[in-house]
Amino acid sequence: MTNSRSPASSARASMSRRRLLAGLAAAALALGTAACGDDAESTDQTVTMWTFKNTHVAALEQVAAEFKSRTGISVEIEAFTPDDVFTSKIQSAAQTGDLPDVLELHAGGEDLRIGGSGLLGDLAPDFPDSAMARFLPSTRAAGLVTEKRRAEQEEVKNAKVGSLFSVPFTAGTFGIVYANRDKMKAAGLDPDKPPRTWEEFVGYLQATTRADPKQGGLSLGLKVSQTGFNWIYEQLAFAHLGQAGFEALFDKDPARGFASPDGLQTLRLYQQLTPYWIAGVSALGIDEADVAFAQGKSAFNVGGTFTLAFLSQNGMSAENLLTFPIPPPAGGKVTDLRLAPLALTGLSVSAQSRNRASAVRWIDHLTSPEGSGAFAKASLDLPATDLGAQAATLLGPRLAALQQYFTGPPENTYDAANRGFRPPDYDEVQVGDPLVKFSPLGETDPAATGTQLDKVIAGMWQKSG
Known part of the structure; x- marks a missing residue:
C-alpha cells in the first residue's frame, strides 16, 4: 500500500531516490537527454500514463472515458507498485526510450529528480500563471525549479530556473x-x-x-x-x-x-x-x-x-x-x-513523448474543476485544484468537508x-x-x-x- 505518507517510508524512499537518480542520470546520458522529445508530434491519438497508485487506476479510467468522448483521444493507464517497482520501471524504460507520455509522481521530490535528469518536459509554457491559479496556493510551486532549489538540491542544479516539471494533482494534509x-x-x-x-x-x-x-x-x-x-x-x-x-x-x-x-x-x-x-x-x-x-x-x-x-x-x-x-x-x-495542503502527487509529461500536445490536453483536463472533481469523488483522494464554491457539488459532502479545512486566514493556518x-x-x-x-x-x-x-x-x- 502506497499512500504518500512520508514519515512511514522516508528511509526506503531515500534509498529508492538515490538509485533512481543514478539510474536516470545514466539513462539520460545514453539517450542524449530526451532525444525522442525533439521528434515530430505523433498522429497517434492514444496517450499512455503510469502511476504508482493502484487505487487511482479506476478513477483515472473513468475520467479518461469522458475525456475521449470530448476529444477523441484515448488514455491507457498502468499502475506499478510498490514504489521500488515503479522506480525500477522508470529506470528501465528511460534507458530504452519507452517512458509513457504522462507520469503521476510524488510531488516536490520525485518529479524534480526525474526532471532534473532531463527526462521530463517543461510544462511552464503550457501552464502559465493564469492556468496555475486553478490550484491551491500552497501546492502551486511543488514541481517548480526555483533559485533556492537549484542552489540546495543537487538533482536540479543544471535545470533552468522557472522550469515546471509537474503540475499538482492530489493534495492533502x-x-x-x-x-x-x-x-x-x-x-x-x-x-x-x-x-x-x-x-x-x-x-x-x-x-x-x-x-x-x-x-x-x-x-x-x-x-x-x-x-x-x-x-x-x-x-x-x-x-x-x-x-x-x-x-x-x-x-x-x-x-x-x-x-x-x-x-x-x-x-x-x-x-x-x-x-x-x-x-x-x-x-x-x-x-x-x-x-x-x-x-x-x-x-x-x-x-x-x-x-x-x-x-x-x-x-x-x-x-x-x-x-x-x-x-x-x-x-x-x-x-x-x-491546515495548508501539501501537493502529494503531480502530473508530468515525459520528454520522450511523441504525443506532447495530447498529453498536455489530458493533464489540463485532469486538473480542471470537472476532471479533478470526478477523479476525487471516485478515488476519495482530494485534488490540488481549488474547487471553491463548486466543491460540494463536484466532490460530495464528505470530501468537501475535508477540503474546507484547506483555506482560511494565514494567521489561522x-x-x-x-x-x-x-x-x-x-x-x-x-x-x-x-x-x-x-x-x-x-x-x-x-x-x-x-x-x-x-x-x-x-x-x-x-x-x-
Missing part, C-alpha cells in the same frame, strides 16, 4: 481526526457535531472510552514515532501559541523552547491523551492503526486527508465517519484552525511545509521518540520531556553551525 459515528452515538454524543475545542475532544474520548473501555479510544501509527509529533502535537501547539509562539519552540534560545512555560503548557495539553490511547498503540504502524480503526478497535483515529481512501478500501463506510482537524485549545491564539524556522538538518525522528516516551508510554513528565526536546533541537542547531 496531516492532522485530521476520523471519528466512528456509531461509537459516538453509543457514547451519547452527537455524531454530526465535531468538537469545537481540544478540551471538548478529550471529553469525547472520555465518553467513548467509558462506553467501550477496550475499543473506545484513540489510534495512531506511533511505531513511526514522529506521527504523534507531526500529526497532533504541532497542530495543537500552533493553535495554542499562534505562529510566532509555535516557531519559538524550535528557536536557538532554549528560554523560548519546549521547557519554557509556554512549551510546558502545550505538553500538558498533549498529555491529556494518555489515558485514551488504545492498547499497543506504540507498536502500530500507520496502516495498521488505520486498519484497527476500520475494524472498530478505536473510536477515533488520526491521519491525513489521504486516510479516507485507505479506510474505504478497508471496509469503513464514509457515511459512518465524522472528520475534523485537531481542535484548538480553549483560550489559545487560534480558535479556527486551518498551520503549514507543515513551512520549515524555515527549524534547524537546517531537522530530524523528525529525534523529536518524535521523546514524545512517544512521554505519551502514550508515560515514562517521562512534561518537564523532562521539554528539557529533552530542547536538548535535541540545540544539538541540531549546533550541528548546522
